[in-house]
Amino acid sequence: MGKLKIASYWAAACGGCDVAILDIHEKIVDVANIADIVFWPVATDFKEKDVEGYPDGYIDVTLFHGAIRNSENEHYAQLLRRKSKVLVAFGSCSMMGGIPGLANFKSRDGILSRVYLESPSTQNREGVLPQTRVEVPEGELELPYFYEDVKTLADVVDVDYFMPGCPPAPHQIWAVLQVIASGNLPPKGAVVGASDKSLCDECPRVKTEKKVKKFYRPHEIIPDPEKCLLEQGIVCMGPVTRGGCGAQCTRANMPCRGCYGPLDGVVDQGAKFVSTLASIVDADTPEEAEEIIGKIVDPAGTFYRFGLPGSLLRRARNA
Amino acid sequence: MATADFEPRIIGFLCNWCSYAGADLAGVARLQYPPNVRIIRVMCSGRVDPQFVFKALAEGADGVLVAGCHPGDCHYADGNYKTMRRFHLMKKVLAQLGVEEERVRLEWISAAEANLFARIMQEFTEELRRLGPFKPGRKLAAGGEG
Amino acid sequence: MASGKAMDAVWGVEPTPTAIKLRRLFYSGAHFLHSHIAHFYALAAPDFVMGPDADPAVRNVLGVIGKVGLEIGGQVIKARAYAQQIQTMLGGKATHPSWMLPGGVSKGLTEEERKEIEEMAKFEVEFAKFTLKLFEDVVLKNRAYMDLILSDGYRLVTNYMGLVDENNRVDFYDGKVRVVDTEGKELYKYAPREYLDYVAEHVEPYSYLKYPYLKKLGWQGFVEGPGTSIYTAAPLGRLNAADGMKTPLAQEAYEKFYDTLGGKPVHNVLAAHWARVIELMQAAEELYELATDPEITSPDIRNIPTYTPKEGVAIIEAPRGTLTHHYITDENGIVQQANLIVGTTNNNAPISMAIKKAAMMVIKPGLEIDHGLLNIVEMAFRAYDPCLSCATHAILGEVPLTVNVYDAEGNLVKSLSRR
Ligand code: SF4
Ligand code: SF4
Ligand code: SF4
Ligand code: FES
Numbered sequence: 104m105g106k107l108k109i110a111s112y113w114a115a116a117c118g119g120c121d122v123a124i125l126d127i128h129e130k131i132v133d134v135a136n137i138a139d140i141v142f143w144p145v146a147t148d149f150k151e152k153d154v155e156g157y158p159d160g161y162i163d164v165t166l167f168h169g170a171i172r173n174s175e176n177e178h179y180a181q182l183l184r185r186k187s188k189v190l191v192a193f194g195s196c197s198m199m200g201g202i203p204g205l206a207n208f209k210s211r212d213g214i215l216s217r218v219y220l221e222s223p224s225t226q227n228r229e230g231v232l233p234q235t236r237v238e239v240p241e242g243e244l245e246l247p248y249f250y251e252d253v254k255t256l257a258d259v260v261d262v263d264y265f266m267p268g269c270p271p272a273p274h275q276i277w278a279v280l281q282v283i284a285s286g287n288l289p290p291k292g293a294v295v296g297a298s299d300k301s302l303c304d305e306c307p308r309v310k311t312e313k314k315v316k317k318f319y320r321p322h323e324i325i326p327d328p329e330k331c332l333l334e335q336g337i338v339c340m341g342p343v344t345r346g347g348c349g350a351q352c353t354r355a356n357m358p359c360r361g362c363y364g365p366l367d368g369v370v371d372q373g374a375k376f377v378s379t380l381a382s383i384v385d386a387d388t389p390e391e392a393e394e395i396i397g398k399i400v401d402p403a404g405t406f407y408r409f410g411l412p413g414s415l416l417r418r419a420r421n422a
Numbered sequence: 423m424a425t426a427d428f429e430p431r432i433i434g435f436l437c438n439w440c441s442y443a444g445a446d447l448a449g450v451a452r453l454q455y456p457p458n459v460r461i462i463r464v465m466c467s468g469r470v471d472p473q474f475v476f477k478a479l480a481e482g483a484d485g486v487l488v489a490g491c492h493p494g495d496c497h498y499a500d501g502n503y504k505t506m507r508r509f510h511l512m513k514k515v516l517a518q519l520g521v522e523e524e525r526v527r528l529e530w531i532s533a534a535e536a537n538l539f540a541r542i543m544q545e546f547t548e549e550l551r552r553l554g555p556f557k558p559g560r561k562l563a564a565g566g567e568g
Numbered sequence: 569m570a571s572g573k574a575m576d577a578v579w580g581v582e583p584t585p586t587a588i589k590l591r592r593l594f595y596s597g598a599h600f601l602h603s604h605i606a607h608f609y610a611l612a613a614p615d616f617v618m619g620p621d622a623d624p625a626v627r628n629v630l631g632v633i634g635k636v637g638l639e640i641g642g643q644v645i646k647a648r649a650y651a652q653q654i655q656t657m658l659g660g661k662a663t664h665p666s667w668m669l670p671g672g673v674s675k676g677l678t679e680e681e682r683k684e685i686e687e688m689a690k691f692e693v694e695f696a697k698f699t700l701k702l703f704e705d706v707v708l709k710n711r712a713y714m715d716l717i718l719s720d721g722y723r724l725v726t727n728y729m730g731l732v733d734e735n736n737r738v739d740f741y742d743g744k745v746r747v748v749d750t751e752g753k754e755l756y757k758y759a760p761r762e763y764l765d766y767v768a769e770h771v772e773p774y775s776y777l778k779y780p781y782l783k784k785l786g787w788q789g790f791v792e793g794p795g796t797s798i799y800t801a802a803p804l805g806r807l808n809a810a811d812g813m814k815t816p817l818a819q820e821a822y823e824k825f826y827d828t829l830g831g832k833p834v835h836n837v838l839a840a841h842w843a844r845v846i847e848l849m850q851a852a853e854e855l856y857e858l859a860t861d862p863e864i865t866s867p868d869i870r871n872i873p874t875y876t877p878k879e880g881v882a883i884i885e886a887p888r889g890t891l892t893h894h895y896i897t898d899e900n901g902i903v904q905q906a907n908l909i910v911g912t913t914n915n916n917a918p919i920s921m922a923i924k925k926a927a928m929m930v931i932k933p934g935l936e937i938d939h940g941l942l943n944i945v946e947m948a949f950r951a952y953d954p955c956l957s958c959a960t961h962a963i964l965g966e967v968p969l970t971v972n973v974y975d976a977e978g979n980l981v982k983s984l985s986r987r
Pocket of ligand 1: 116117120168193194195196202203268270271
């Protein structure tokens, strides 16, 4: 078999996924030995024209990160889908909408107006808004169209594998690259680079009985470094989050925020977490329960931090 | 938005031991109530995973009713207390996701309360008629509050 | 880091001294190292080491490693890996660590970890020295490159901005924002909460990215030269806006920089790469300093906030420029309104202008326009930043850059596209 051809692309991304790929460190040289990088905007100089020139299916694997925020993102998703044998939704943004997906709480008009008209540092008396086509003396300039909703990669093209994480943990990236190189690909649609158990399963903290009288936000309490954070009243999404990252956040004394997404069989991570949290509330009366739960401010923003566009009730719809 | 001929679709998750029996009795007694509800029998209201409610709404329900035994009467001791706590948090989340508060109800209906069941269905249907069809994706802050 | 500092401000809470040192170690030390190493070796070095008109297939970081040799390549990877390891040690993960809290950080350092970091920091200092020397050998001693750096096409006269400490030295984590004019004279020095008096953003219909400028001077369009309201941030902006560096070896390099390039301020766009390497030196030295600070392992890493949150502004220097975060929150500290002016955004106008100038330099009548020339245009872009995606959704290396060349009558002679 010849060298693999791999590509990586960022759509509505922060660049952190690219950084995570670089974070396989010295193994990047091993990757260069088994694979040719045929498109990777952050590190190589190939352009869209080059990709368009490739025959369909020419690229063995494309790691696509970032959500679909505008028409250009979607254009690249389609182009790379066509040119790739295997397309991986890489990182939380691509898989579930990620942090950019939190924008789906707001409307397109609201966002544009806030950014270009109302923000306190903006001086825009004429009310100029970015336009998809603008005539300037030198010709016509184009901009991508900014969508009403942030979408996941799978909302716009057929995706072969999903790799969670914001960003995916480097050791998992390396593991997945090795699987790709071996050619032993898992069944289509699989979540790769993660475990099929919950994060709690790999979290080193001591778990006893979960009964909570009071919830705290992370800045309000200095937690016991050994004990389960959720048992200490800190909202930790570990129980409803797929493991695989190595419990990076709970090891740093902070709760899991759910970036590895839902477990198999869970259709909505946030709704699932509602029942988990409610079941540990230790209240005798409805009033007390209400008070305890009242301490959880912004539950939707917390439970869907990485997955609003992929959620049941906020999925981008074309209707 | 609301139209006179709009017939809301309601999904009712009713616990086997009390509320389902109550609804059944309403049927047997030929009580008049709007035919908008599709009933799903569950063993206990505590069995209603919030995902069921979300899914119902996502797939076309205009309103969801969760009904169980009166506090203290749950067949499984504290299933309905669990439901209550969950319900409270769930409503907060739903509100942030743009679901009007009135679309999701929790009621305690015993096996004998056929009249209560009929009255609740009547009220609920009217309320949803007023609200109009549920459209997922409604955004709370339209402009400028971002 | 900026959002975390803005949260200190929102909650009106001062982090403990150790928390501040840890944040600096993480940020001014390790984070800057990782980012500057990546930018210099992955984005800048390909142009200088491989040559601006090398084949795109090798004009990348792997090509550089091939040319300088695997051993040196290995050192580059190791230096960056250490920086990432240090961030992971503290924040759980190197990218998007969940570690900052209003009033401090969630996890401190053990003595063992500190020792490990000290060893890594020693290596980083040596590596920074090596990188400075590499820059001198490959670039400064090469007449052709020096001519390129000093050429008019890569010269843009603007004001400059950067964060400085109380002695006006470059500081990445904290301090006041200092702005100097095109002659290098101080125009303003402001505290983060005053930013709205000094900076404003202009909107153009053809860009999702806004164009910041100096508010008191007003938007005058894309003009350079004395009196312009356009300013440049990031490494060149920081060095020009300061009176010096915080650490001795970086200071030495700083002096050499201005001696070689003819005094302050330096308006040569490509000099940003050199400035970046000087900052790399400061980051390495600061990392070492903090790693050997006796207070760094103290367990006193958190102050619990007691005020009701309301509003706060914080400014740090991101590797790519002055980064302002401004939040207005409800009484729970949930953000109701946010305003961010991120690193690269500051440089939006200078980038546009620098690209235009470089294009005008290389595109001349009768000259065949090829992709090597086009890369020279792109180099003006790369001097600034790989991070446009944060600020908008344009893509570097994938800059949908189209150069249309018109003759004097306005007829399209040639259209070259880098899409
Ligand atoms: S998943 Fe996280 S790291 Fe990756 S692009 Fe999205 S925000 Fe960045
Ligand atoms: S701290 Fe979080 S991840 Fe760890 S056991 Fe507790 S709930 Fe699970
Ligand atoms: S602990 Fe949770 S939030 Fe942190 S990296 Fe792992 S899955 Fe993501
Ligand atoms: S059995 Fe009716 S609520 Fe539990």
